[in-house]
Amino acid sequence: MSIVKMKLATVHAGADQFQDVLERCVSYAQFHPEPAAHLINDENGGKALQDENVYNEYLNQLKNIGHSVGFELKAGPVSRSYEEAEIEAFIKEVNEQFAMIADTHELMTLTDNDEIALEKVRSYGFEAMHECQYISFGMGRLPAESFKKLSLIEKKNFVVEELHKSGQYVWILYATSNTFVKEVRKCMESLFIEEIPIPRIDGKKILEQYKEKLTEVYSYCAYTSEIRKLYRYVVQVQDDYQLAGFVPEKTADQFVRLFDGLNVRVDLAEPETAPQLVPPTMLHNAWLFRPFEMFVEMYGLPNYHDLDPTPFVAVTFCLLFGIMFGDLGQGALLLIGGLLLEKIKHNRLAGIVGRAGLTSMIFGFLFGSVFGVETLLNPVHQSLFGVREKLFEVMDASATMPLLIGAVAIGAVLILMTMIINIYLNIKRKEMAEALFSQNGVAGFIFYGYIILFLIGMFMPDLLPFNPGSKPLMILFIGVPVVLFFMKEPLNGLMKGEGLTPHQGWGNFALEEVFEVLEIILSFVTNSLSYLRVGGFVLSHAGMMLVVMTLVKMTGNAGPVVFVLGNLFVMGLEGLIVGIQTLRLEYYEMFSRYFVGNGKKFTMISSENA
Known part of the structure; x- marks a missing residue:
């Protein structure tokens, strides 16, 4: 990996x-x-x-x-x-x-039927026919009615051979002496013949030689x-x-x-x-993670000296998809269908769907949902978890707020994890200013992590052994990181031996950095709230399946058909939407914090790339 x-x-x-x-x-x-x-x-x-x-x-x-x-x-x-x-x-x-041959081809525009007739004439030898001193040959297609009239001509100065025929035309080869050639041609014209020139050379024969x-x-x-x-x-x-x-x-x-x-x-x-x-860069991952290389390559390959994010993408994508699309039955269909398509068609996207289906099954079991039936697993939950009905009732009004808070909490953990990865990579690249002072570096980790602790202390004070709202701690873990955000450029110059003074002067620098620090703080808020969509789609999925189950009850004998079609519709529509939203979280909320994507693809030697 x-x-x-x-x-x-x-x-x-x-x-x-x-x-x-x-x-x-x-x-x-x-x-x-x-x-x-x-x-x-x-x-x-x-x-x-x-x-x-x-x-x-x-x-x-x-x-x-x-x-x-x-x-x-x-x-x-x-x-x-x-x-x-x-x-x-x-x-x-x-x-x-x-x-x-080329000249002949330019003069002649032949249909498939013309070619069939010409092939029969070829056996006589095109060159030999043109070299005859006393006999002239002609070829063409006659309307079928005109061909019948040939037999009615009393004085025939020519002989005719039928070459080919279709519903409307008959293709003929006719021969006459040079004495009667003009007369015969006028006769053929009166019968509306469409002349086909006999080639002077046999291009096919020459072509066969070469x-x-x-x-x-x-x-x-x-x-x-x-x-x-x-x-x-x-x-x-x-x-x-x-x-x-x-x-x-x-x-x-x-x-x-x-x-x-x-x-x-x-x-x-x-x-x-x-x-x-x-x-x-050539990626090599275990079978479980390998299909997710597609998502990494779509964004950009990592630098050879960086970290392969594929395992992290695989775990987080499956986790978020499973939470938003939690259904044991539908997840099983995704798992089976995805893995079968991956094996038969070697399709990486199908492999991703199959693996995401597994986590959908896990969370579907925890939510107690099987193809939208919310009570089927109640006895299992009561036996395993000792609850009155089931472990977690998504559609219960009391579950909405914990669900949304839990989604933001998951997002906070993922944001902190991506910061740790970014710190590691920047230390590896020897970009110490980015590792220490940036919003995704040590300063950002301390600032964001302490905000999370502050919120925990505000709403659940019993969980912390100290008061995160005390002024000394606020100054140390919030004020100092903000100052480091502000001073990142001068500190970077100082570490590189370029001096503390910004290139554009302190006045312009201060004006720009004030707005940049405000943007950093706002981005932490918006990035965290972006994970609300995880909880929102849990409710959305449950709501859509509730509509399907209601329609099943309303349609009586047609209920089983509605049940199957409704499940397929939800799987197709919401599965696509959830997949897109999960990928969006990967790219915009996680990759943007630690992944550069400036690697060079490993390409075998080939003239196509030359």
């Missing part, structure tokens, strides 16, 4: 080996390369490789040739290599051969073009070609073995040895 530890791997190869290195790296998913620009400095005197990619131009030319003759090129396995001169000669050859090699050359160019795009990751230091990047610490030895058989050297080092490089 942490951010995966990385090793900085640098591969050293000669001029004749670095392309093989790139080819092997492409097939390895656990390598995050660093662009050459990040590795070049005055000390190593390195330079980036020329990224001119002539193979990309070859690809475009081949695609255009294929498109001109209606042949879709698809890259396949590479069977052999081709020199640039060989590729250029081949492109020139096929361009010349396919030029006539198709295999065209695909081979295209595949080689596509593969080589992808490799060339990766040149941006290679640094040339004299005769040494270097490729550097990060690999997970656990797979570092496997990465080294990737280059067995090549005359290369692989150096492994800690990321700290290259401070100019920012290690990428």
Whole structure:
């Protein structure tokens, strides 16, 4: 349950080996390369490789040739290599051969039925038909009624072959001697023939001759073009070609073995040895927490040196969702459906729903609610907890205030926890002013924590052994933190050796900080009250299910159908709303206090990212 530890791997190869290195790296998913620009400095005197990619131009030319003759090129396995001169000669050859085919395609707009008829004519040989000295051929589609009239013509100077027919047309091939060609064409025009030119060359035959090699050359160019795009990751230091990047610490030895058989050297080092490089972030969590990585990634990945918040997000999300959507039966459906979808579809959101369903079941049991039936678990509660009816009656008027106060109390605890996380992270980053004097640092923790104690002492004085309202304590735990909020910038400058005087002068500084301190104090109030929605949605869920149960009683024999549809409606509508509100609390009330989200995603080497 942490951010995966990385090793900085640098591969050293000669001029004749670095392309093989790139080819092997492409097939390895656990390598995050660093662009050459990040590795070049005055000390190593390195330079980036020329990224001119002539193979990309070859690809475009081949695609255009294929498109001109209606042949879709698809890259396949590479069977052999081709020199640039060989590729250029081949492109020139096929361009010349396919030029006539392309011209023919531009002149002809054929339907599917036309193509069927033309395919039958192809067997006679297009070239042979055009080379006949004494016989002329024609092709076209006749209306079905006109085709019947052909048999009524007394003097026929032509022969006709039926090629294809549909409901409205008949496609024919006719032949006549050159002596009668004009007469025959006039006859066909009188029958409303729609002429289809017979191609002078058989483009399909030519295409078949070149198709295999065209695909081979295209595949080689596509593969080589992808490799060339990766040149941006290679640094040339004299005769040494270097490729550097990060690999997970656990797979570092496997990465080294990737280059067995090549005359290369692989150096492994800690990321700290290259401070100019920012290690990428790869999250690795236990099965229970893993789907919640989606919420973290949506907000932004943590920095490599920070803390992975996924377990905290998983626990708090499930806790808040379960409280707001507490129903044993509906929670069970969410649990089963979510986990099944996660297993079948590998959908992370479904996994989150399944885990949230578990906490919904727990709180549904505590609230005594099963598909909206509020009395079903009463005997169980009476037996386990020794209560008269059930442990907690949500819809009881006396339960409303404790429910809302409890929601705010949960929010206060979560706010304090996020402050502790923020203090830890800022100490780790060596940002001591933020850790000590900010609203989410030690000063904020003391201020907010003491306000909570003050409220407890006001409403439940017996719980505290001291009076939190005494002036000395108020000055120490409320007044001093407020002063620290106000003086955070000067104190930060003092700690960095920049002096106590603010950059903008004391006058402007004081004016700005007064309003900022007021905003901080108000934010504590609004952030705490934001958690009222937790209690509000508990009441909302119970109220909606009360409406469903009332409708069930009113509809008589249709009650079971209403019961099922009502539960599904509440699950869909309120489940979505509660999920959104819980995520809002995660992002705006918790993440905003401690999470920066400036991490760099671990991305395998790929030409798509080049």
